[in-house]
Amino acid sequence: MSRLPKKDVVIIGLGWTGSIMAHELAQAGLDVVAIERGPWRDTASDYNIGTAPDELRYAIRQDIFLRPAQETLTARNTPDQVALPIRKYGSFLPGNGVGGAGVHWNGHTWRFMPTDFNLRSHLVGRYGEGFLPEHSTIQDWPVSYDELEPHYDFFEKVCGISGKAGNLRGVTQAGGNPFEGWRSDEYPTPPLKPNLAQNLFHKAATELGLHPFPLPGANVSTAYTNPYGVRMAPCTYCGFCEWFGCANYSKSSPQTCVLPVLMRQTNFEARTLSEVTKINLAPDGKTATGVTYVDSAGREWEQPADLVLLCAYSLFNVRLLMLSGIGTQYDPATGKGTLGRNYAYQTNAGSLGYFDKDTHFNHFAGAGSLGMMADDFNGDVFDHGPHGFIGGANLACNSTNARPISSRVVPPGTPRWGARWKKATVETANHTANVGSQGSSYSYRDCYLDLDPTYKDPLGRPLMRMTFDFKENELKMSRFIVDRTAEVMQAMGAKQVVKNYKRGPWDVVPYQTTHNTGGAVMGNTPEDSVVNRYTQHWDVPNVFVSGACLFPQNAGYNPTGTVGALTYWALDAIKNRYLKNPGQPMVQA
Amino acid sequence: MRRAALLAATLVAASMAGGTARAEPDNYTEAARGRYLTVLGDCMACHIGPDGQSLAGGHLLETPFGKISVPNITPDNDTGIGRWTADDFHNAMHNGKRPDGTHLYPAFPYTSFTRMSRADNDAVLAYLRSRPAVENRVERDTLPFPFNIRLLMAGWNWLNFTPGEFRPDPQRSAEFNRGAYLVEGPGHCGLCHTPRNLIGGDRDSEHLQGGALQGWFAPNITADARLGIGDWSQEEIVAYLRTGHTDRTAASGPMAEVVAYSTSQMTEEDLKAIAIYLRERGAAAPPAPPAVSAEDPRMRAGEAVYADTCAACHVGNGSGVAGMFPRLANNQLVRQDDPTGILRVVLQGSRSVATPEAPTAPAMPSLGWRLNDQQAADVATYIRNSWGNAAPPVTPDQVRKMREVVADRPG
């Protein structure tokens, strides 16, 4: 193995968090290298307008995602089962290459609610300890909403998020979400134009006494220049958003928001097609000396650095800590250890509505973040006392696409093929809508990550093993939410409403979300977390961790907004405190 | 430590170790002036060395007459111009001659640099001498027979070249004259923007009315409103040269390089002077042809291609997105008689320039793989004859020839 000249900072992975970290630290004058195992990706070449809108290639054959042959996980529902490899990604779809999942996401960009951050103390305070579900391991975050607010704001500005504020410095704004945490500023671009489904939902939800508002999203509605001077163009509602790269610079991604200015910095280097295999430690195990990586020819290299930033996809950050022997593996049987603990996901379900033949939804004119929402049943906005569960979800009526391989809705009981199938498909096409929900997923003792004893990756290293299932608390919450979605669907004028309750056990096949959270949780003490409130590792002070792996549990929202805010929060600490006293813990354990 | 600084330090160390140590004159202001002149002259664009930083030359420029190698103009005694005197340098810039009296090829634009004064040329040399000497031996004899016979250049010069310093026009403002000097002298804009005669000299009567350079077309930059910059405000011209982007267009291809290395680093006053000169020196262009009718089957086909392929960026009515996607409606570039520009970007794609004020550098995707010759010709015809544009229609044969040009061509 050959050792390379030292850099100030080595960043593992060049997706959202890696790009942001790299840009800000390079601007601060540091010598930065980002090592990315996937290829360079650029809009005009990889998301060419003639090749991007291809459902078979990207949505079905999963061309843009991580290939399981390169890395996958094993999965099981409970600790007494044998985990088997996820041979084909389904339930979640990790990204690949420069830009990572930030290229193929839908763009929903939320802030968690203030009460999501002191979740445990808030719920115990309101409902008592006995109200928490059995084996719940939810815990308070070590940061507050107020501390993160300026960083949420900046991330949204870097992305150009389209939306309507509902709470500006404590004053409720008409047209926005009245339940959101206070915002210091309006959204950078106005909401996307609503399609028919969004209009119907808005009207129906208002009639039912709910408070609908447009989904805040990373599909910018107007031409926009972000604080870095990088410009984006308006979304054209192409209907090829989630799982696809954007061809016309209108979806926020590292490519469209950060890379153009990052790449101009001569003290930054991107090394692609190189996989970091290990974070190297000094003999006393208390300092990282850099990373080892393997290039595409299979040769090993050592990249020394003073600061190591883990910016791969959340799951793979956790795995790399495991493979590097940093921290103590969590064991659900004993409750000891923190690495891999508190893995959570998202609890999604909804209703399908069949409408008459004169209702032309035209969902093909859609955007990843084109939606109308209601937060009346999210977080702890409503009194959970009578219901016997904790957690909640947003209600969502989205028009993202009408891609026909995947979405051919027919009435219940219709055959899947033949003449009757054809007739029903044609009669139903364009006349259905969904009201869905993104529900919270709280942490439990036996939902966790560790290394698999049997299955290995192409480099011979153990795959990570995921033990997860939906618990009765989440299923109960979801059933309640689905009933609410059906009410709105009815009020929207559907002729027939079909409720699709979430049923366990968790299945790796059908797509649900790529919102994998936890495993390297942030907290106030090393007993219940892997990193401190500045995302600095308790055991190795020159290692910082990014991504949704930091979440102690997941809320009723997509994670990316909070991931972006945490990245800027950590950067603030690194630039203004850590670098003045490098190698030192910023929090006393 | 910053990588650039480390690299520079290495170069300095190399030069000091390399035995080209010499006494250094105290000519700080002259060398600084010379540095700015090399920005005006965009020397880096051609003379850039293999290290990406020095002016050590070495690569080959393509011409229809063969390949010419670009010389090393660092002050290396053996492989560069280290032994040149100030007279030698002036003779090269002003008369197109090497120290031994042989001719330079006008691939080196001495036909423009001749307008620079002796003092200017001394300043440039002072600057070049202040740079590290880089050893890079360049093979100079690369043209095929008979073009490798430099003596033939005497005849060419007699037909096409009159040496002479710039003479300001007393009837014009100081700014106009400064702009004229910049454009006709160090800026050598005419090298690209003026059409060539059969043996490669300027067609003086069509100065700055647009020129083809092997697969690119540098458009008309006279004050003609239809084909030139007559419709551009002074502020727009300045913004284009400084940032590479305006609401209506973006610099790409060879002009992206000019913006990156030259005009984006000029002073605001100089950019204004260029704009004033170009706008006030007069308009010249052929008259507009009649627009191809919208009912023409080529226009109908082009309209369909445009709606499905182009509109998502350039918008259905050609209005584009300011600072991102050029406005095709009422667009001079698109209307040039020669369709080379539009065909080139459609077939091979193009990355617009990134400057500090406009760093995004959006890229036009390559569509040569998707459109056949007829479709590419028709969409070009449609764009060239819609929304206030009128230009000769484009034929599939022109597309076919352009494909051969761009097939393995660098940007």
Place this chain on the structure above:
Amino acid sequence: MPALTRRHLLSATALVAFSSSALGRSLTGSLPWQPNEAYPPQLVRPGGWYFLTADEAAMVDAIVTRFIPADDLSPSGKDAGCTVFIDRQLAGPYGTYEWLYMKGPFSANPLPTQGIQSPLVPQQQYRQGLAALAAHCRDQFGGKRFEQLTGDEQDGVLRAMEKNELQLGQLKRPLLDAKMFFDLLLQNTMEGFFADPVYGGNRDMVGWKMVGFPGTRYDFRDVLANPGQVYNKPPVSIIGRPAWNGRPA
């Protein structure tokens, strides 16, 4: 001397260093760019079979025609090119599950929630599945091939496969059984009928026309300007549409 080109834009302005061994692929200084850089799919042209034998293709022709029969809503699955699509897919990386995790050990008792756990790739599933189906028809229908059965008989066989009420030779879960093979056939047929025509199916966009899907058009701001109206524009694919060539839609 004629005017000349600037030298390679890439090596000058980009300052891209494609360093060889030491640093993998290293990028710094500016966004890399290459002319003509795009990664289009390979256009499928009908004619010949790249993976299926002629007998297998005839059987698949019949199956896709039962799945998608010809009527006033669309041509049959066969005429739409579904068999061509399936054949070309099987001949490519999909056929060997090239990008999936196909390392052992393969469990004999996977949980229903653990997804694909068969070591058989689609090429093998088709080869074995079609052979078993042919044998079944020979045995049950007096020596006939599947394509020689009547439409009702074919539907009967397919329905039985769909409900896993039919034993195809020795095939067993988790490797392959009748229902798994049926689901694969149906999935691939629908892919072929609704994927971009560049892949060999959905010929002339008949699948998209049937359900009113506009294809690759990419700009629907006109729809958002006036939601809820019937959308009348003809669909367009990666390889264009008739109007691009001056022909009616």
